[in-house]
Amino acid sequence: MADPGIIPLERAPSLGELALLQRAKALGFPVVPTWAVALEEEFYRLNNLPERIERLFAGVFGVRVDEERLLWAAEEAQRSVRESYLLPERAEAFLEAVKGRGPFVVRPLGGGPHPAPTPQEALFALKRLWAGAFRVEAILERHPRLLPPFIPYLVQEAGEVGEDPFFSLELSKALGERVVVFAHRGVVVRIEWEHGG
Template identity: 65%
Template sequence: MANPGLTPLVQAEAPGEVLLLRQAQDLGFPVGETWVVELWEEFARLNNLAERIGRLFQGVFGVRIDEDRLLLAAEEAERAVRESYLLPERAETFLEALGGRGPFLVRRAGEGVYRPAQTPKEALFALKRLWAEAFRVEALLERYPTLFPPSLPVLVQEVPTLPPPEGGLLEDPFLSLDLSQALGQRVIAYTWEGVLLRVESSSAG
């Protein structure tokens, strides 16, 4: 049975890359063990983040952007997320589901930037860092005028070893071709040590 907010890929119902990865797994491609985390909305509501962060950014976005206040507000917003907490039972089920496994890559579905984690506890910390980084200045300006980030699923993926800090996942042209033919749409497949970890629709790039 899936844990609330933490779903094995085979049971996940999210669209986009989650769907592509699940289809690839169903077709027998070597998809790495993947869990889909959908806890951002509950986490934000539990910690009253919309109101707290909204107050931080009052007066920042007017006729012109107050850059000094933006920098300060972004820093405080990141801190607010990092210092907030998941429900204890959510954290416990997260750690139990990943227990005895690792290492992991933690990233938002549809995005290539990942956070490495050697243990389940590090993966939990990486999850919160990803949420906090949504309030970096660059991320805020990219989605302006929307202040709060969309509720994208986060993927926790077990890997044989952690990739180097630079280089990351590798595009596999042969696997991309095979997977595109199997799915009936053009996709790009990214692997590490023979494990399929990311599928990107070619229309997105």
């Protein structure tokens, strides 16, 4: 049985861009091998990160933001995420799911791509993205919420991607709504609603 936290596109939850990719594939458009990875919440829980991060940020947000403490807490939170571990069986299931494949792009649902040449690098890229949620700008953007939303991350077998006007036009016609398609070597990687819709 496939690991529930590492889900092939066909069985992934139909939400946002995942739904667009599923619809494109069902319509016969070529879509790169894609997995939705929903392991962040478990990773936080098992490493006691919510409590640890809450302690780091104690006293940062009062009447005024303690900027010095914010910078320190942000760095420490990123380090805590980077130095924490997935369950070994989760890491093994991830590596098994993408074994013999690559290169990859790893990205949050609706976010920009991070290249990863190998399965191991794709796993490291996930943790770097999770840690990146504690950059100062990201923290201030979601304040007063301290923890990031636990969203699926996409791991896709693709290299450099670029906007594809032909696919954008054809898929917009097929879907009946305007979308922008990004592709790698003639295969769909990413779909966005036009103007971020």
